Amino acid sequence: MQDIYDIIIIGGGPAGLSAGLYGARSRAKTLILEKGKWGGQAATTEELENYPGSIEQPTGPELTDRMKKQAEEFGVEAKTETVTGLELGEKVKKVVTENAEYFTKTIIIATGAKPRLLGCPGELELRGKGVSYCATCDADFFTDLRVVVVGGGDAAIQEAIYLTKFAEKVTVIHRRDQLRAAKSIQEKAFANDKIDFIWDSVVTEIKGDGIVESVVVKNVKTNVLSEVETDGVFMFVGYDPVSELFKGMVNMDERGYIITDENMSTSVEGVFAAGDVRVKSLRQVVTAASDGAIAAVRAEHYITEKFE
Amino acid sequence: MLEINKDNFDVEVKQADKPVLLDFWGTKCEPCKALMPSVEKLAEKYGDKIKFCKLNTAENRRLAISQKVMGLPTVAIYKGGEKVEELTQDMATPDNIEEMLKRYV
Numbered sequence: 001m002q003d004i005y006d007i008i009i010i011g012g013g014p015a016g017l018s019a020g021l022y023g024a025r026s027r028a029k030t031l032i033l034e035k036g037k038w039g040g041q042a043a044t045t046e047e048l049e050n051y052p053g054s055i056e057q058p059t060g061p062e063l064t065d066r067m068k069k070q071a072e073e074f075g076v077e078a079k080t081e082t083v084t085g086l087e088l089g090e091k092v093k094k095v096v097t098e099n100a101e102y103f104t105k106t107i108i109i110a111t112g113a114k115p116r117l118l119g120c121p122g123e124l125e126l127r128g129k130g131v132s133y134c135a136t137c138d139a140d141f142f143t144d145l146r147v148v149v150v151g152g153g154d155a156a157i158q159e160a161i162y163l164t165k166f167a168e169k170v171t172v173i174h175r176r177d178q179l180r181a182a183k184s185i186q187e188k189a190f191a192n193d194k195i196d197f198i199w200d201s202v203v204t205e206i207k208g209d210g211i212v213e214s215v216v217v218k219n220v221k222t223n224v225l226s227e228v229e230t231d232g233v234f235m236f237v238g239y240d241p242v243s244e245l246f247k248g249m250v251n252m253d254e255r256g257y258i259i260t261d262e263n264m265s266t267s268v269e270g271v272f273a274a275g276d277v278r279v280k281s282l283r284q285v286v287t288a289a290s291d292g293a294i295a296a297v298r299a300e301h302y303i304t305e306k307f308e
Numbered sequence: 309m310l311e312i313n314k315d316n317f318d319v320e321v322k323q324a325d326k327p328v329l330l331d332f333w334g335t336k337c338e339p340c341k342a343l344m345p346s347v348e349k350l351a352e353k354y355g356d357k358i359k360f361c362k363l364n365t366a367e368n369r370r371l372a373i374s375q376k377v378m379g380l381p382t383v384a385i386y387k388g389g390e391k392v393e394e395l396t397q398d399m400a401t402p403d404n405i406e407e408m409l410k411r412y413v
Contacts, residue, residue: 036401037342044338061338080342114398128379128396137337140366141378210376232378 005029005104007299008095009292010083011242013040014285015275016110017067018292019299024074026300031104032071033097035082039064040112041276042285044134045155046162050182051285060136063285088249088268091306105307106270106299109246109258110292113239113276113283118150122206123235130212130232135159138232139166147232148173148215150203156236157181157189163234164194171228173198175220198228206233241277253279264295270302309351312363314371321386324359327412328386329405331362332377339397340381346402347383350409357413358385385412 007023009016012034023030037043045060054063072078081097086107095102115133117123123131132138139162147167149160152174158181163170172189177199179186189195198217204225205216214229241256251259251267257280258273260266266273274291276283312320312330321328331347333340344362351360365372365380375391377384383405384394393411395404 037339039338046336080345127399128382128394129376130378132379133397134337134339134380137334137339137380138378140334140336140369141373143369211378 003029003103004092005031005102006303007031007106007108007296008033008093008102008104009108009110010095011040011110011112011275011277012038012068012078013110013112013275013288014042014064014067015112015277015288015292015295016040016108017064017071018289019108019110019274019296020071020076020078020292021067021074022293022296023299024071024076026296027075028296028300028303030075030296031077031079031102033079033081033083033095036080038068038078038080040288041114044136045158046136047158048285067289083245086245086249088271091270093270105303106272108264108292108295108299109243109250109266109271109273109277110275110288110295111242111245111277112288113241115235116238116240118203118235118237120203120205122208126206126208126212126233129210130208130230131206132232132234133236135162135234138234139163142167142232144168145231146171146229147234148203148228148230149234149236150174151236151238152176152179152181153236153238154181154185156234157185159234159236160195161185161188161192164192167194167232170195171198171230172196173201173203173215173217173228175202176200203233239276239283243277262294263298264291265298270299270306272299309348310359310361312361313368317363317371320359321361322389324386326357326359328359328361329409330384330386331360332365332372332375332380332382332384333362334365334380336366337380343381343383343400343402347405350402350406354409354413358409383408385409387412 006028085096087094272295275288
């Protein structure tokens with residue numbers, strides 16, 4: 001049998017990288033598996049002003065890049081591979097990827113969440129044609145053009161402000177009559193004369209012939225429909241957990257978020273979850289990093305109890 | 309992979325004698341940078357039958373928009389001077405790209 005890892009972490013965002021740092025720093029044999037983009041959602045966020053210590057404008061990509069380097073300096077192994085299966089029945093667990101099989105004493109699930117689709121007609125057809133979920137990826141295209149931003153939370157308003165650096169006009173469409181975003185973000189948005197708001201409204205259709213031309217907007221109080229011309233639609237209407245692979249293996253809530261206790265333990269011994277993928281009240285880089293640290297320390301305790 | 313810009317787009321992509329894979333990416337697009345090594349691997353595997361090119365949209369914005377590309381990453385196939393198929397954003401995974409390529413080899 002090949003070497004057995006102490007900790008295998010699935011997901012290379014802030015939760016996974018923090019778990020990796022704590023694991024490797026205590027000399028546990030630790031592997032992080034990431035299917036694509038290291039840094040998670042934080043790596044697609046330009047402004048990260050609410051992570052303690054991140055003053056003087058470090059961007060999401062810079063901060064997460066540093067997290068990865070820091071973990072690697074302490075000896076974490078980081079591989080870009082997609083996990084395709086898990087076997088959790090035995091004391092030593094198996095993690096299967098597209099090119100290898102790994103054995104491990106503990107697993108930390110840190111697969112995060114991904115932006116939710118709105119689900120209206122035109123959305124899928126016009127992805128990459130003006131419909132976007134990533135402002136840092138696509139903002140450039142909309143230089144001197146008009147965009148709408150759908151949503152009213154932190155991400156929506158922060159990205160709306162970011163988009164004003166490029167777009168001529170940014171219209172925020174929100175289903176309520178006030179924003180959910182942090183007050184300091186709201187103040188910035190209200191003071192920005194490139195941003196205007198359509199309240200109490202939802203987008204019911206995105207129209208365009210090969211490229212976005214307009215959105216149909218419904219006022220939820222009056223049910224009146226109107227059409228707003230735009231070149232782009234940025235969606236920030238919430239998130240869904242990336243937990244499909246673990247269905248039936250660990251307990252989840254009805255939306256697919258993994259249920260843990262305060263030590264990040266899941267319903268399976270030796271399997272922990274950290275970051276956005278678990279049931280929690282605040283999904284931020286700072287809470288993801290915190291979860292990762294706790295999960296790694298608890299994983300070590302578990303190994304000491306069960307294997308030594 | 310050959311770098312495409314507005315000056316060589318017609319010659320290298322539209323007038324190419326074999327199918328072309330064009331990887332639209334951008335300097336601020338982290339998912340694009342994460343995807344690029346996989347596309348380079350596919351170039352080693354399929355490079356004799358398909359011409360692999362990339363286009364930095366940050367420097368060639370108008371060209372990208374003229375190709376109806378306004379979102380990244382986008383990986384497109386050109387054949388006979390026309391864009392015939394493309395994968396964008398979440399759909400642009402290494403597996404999906406390889407499947408798309410197989411239809412043109």
